[in-house]
Amino acid sequence: MLKSIVASAPGSLxxxxxxxxxxxxxxxxxxxxxxxxxxxxxxxxKTITVQSSLGTATTPIHSVSLGENLRFVEKxxxxxxxxxxxxxxxxxxxxxxxxxxxxxxxAVTVATLACLLRWLDLSEHPFTLLKKAIQVIKSVQGCGSxxxxxASILGGVVQYGIxxxxxxxxxxxxxxxxxxSGKKTPTPEVIAYVKSLExxxxxxxxxxxxxxxxVTLQASSAICRGNWKRLGKLMDIHNxxxxxxxxxxxxxxxxxxxLKRSKSIYGAKISGSGLGDSMIGLGTLKPEDPCFRKQIxxxxxxxxxxxxxx
Numbered sequence: 175m176l177k178s179i180v181a182s183a184p185g186s187l188x189x190x191x192x193x194x195x196x197x198x199x200x201x202x203x204x205x206x207x208x209x210x211x212x213x214x215x216x217x218x219x220k221t222i223t224v225q226s227s228l229g230t231a232t233t234p235i236h237s238v239s240l241g242e243n244l245r246f247v248e249k250x251x252x253x254x255x256x257x258x259x260x261x262x263x264x265x266x267x268x269x270x271x272x273x274x275x276x277x278x279x280x281a282v283t284v285a286t287l288a289c290l291l292r293w294l295d296l297s298e299h300p301f302t303l304l305k306k307a308i309q310v311i312k313s314v315q316g317c318g319s320x321x322x323x324x325a326s327i328l329g330g331v332v333q334y335g336i337x338x339x340x341x342x343x344x345x346x347x348x349x350x351x352x353x354x355s356g357k358k359t360p361t362p363e364v365i366a367y368v369k370s371l372e373x374x375x376x377x378x379x380x381x382x383x384x385x386x387x388x389v390t391l392q393a394s395s396a397i398c399r400g401n402w403k404r405l406g407k408l409m410d411i412h413n414x415x416x417x418x419x420x421x422x423x424x425x426x427x428x429x430x431x432x433l434k435r436s437k438s439i440y441g442a443k444i445s446g447s448g449l450g451d452s453m454i455g456l457g458t459l460k461p462e463d464p465c466f467r468k469q470i471x472x473x474x475x476x477x478x479x480x481x482x483x484x
Contacts, residue, residue: 406440
């Protein structure tokens, strides 16, 4: 019997292309530390026990049911339940603040799937893992591009698209600052809200999404060249396009202008679906800057999912 399998996956942060990526446009996403770690230990019993800070649940191997709090893990397990001949104990440890987000659902999905693929001796190719992760995320949320999962798998800064499915590693580092607005509207709710507006103003929103992609592609080039001044301007422009989608808030706008007042920040924009969530800045804050004490420590994760046996 295999010894324990341990997989860890970093969180993620959308850089460019929120909402437009769901319409087939290109996006940019970064893998960020901290990580979520999943440890799978095979057992002789015909049950699977999952233990995490969100709760503990035990389920039969061929009829997986773990409850609402563990729904991403439940769906990942259910993809393979016909292949299970014995059970397992799964321990999940997260250093990601769940209230902030940072792609924690995608990270736990990727880490869980990585353990399962290794345990069942199935293909661990990044594209295979990505497709499985997208299947899980869409099954649970009803929507989702998979950009966050791509970042958790590959690490660094990734250019991502869904039509056709592609994920390209661009760079292993980027100076980012993150400030949380204090609240977060669930992503599926924001996506539904934007879609309702899009139905009322289809041509207007189509042009916004086209503009987002143009900004994203130019940002990809700036990232590869390390041109932070140009990238910062593109972030400011993209933030304006997100405001045009009506997903901004007073809190986010206040953080944006606080970041812009810093001489060490090149640009800033909403990160995530909007109507709350976070604002990211390109650069590093100094102690005298308005948002210095409010920032959430992050750094770009140079490596994506990591798997180990032992």
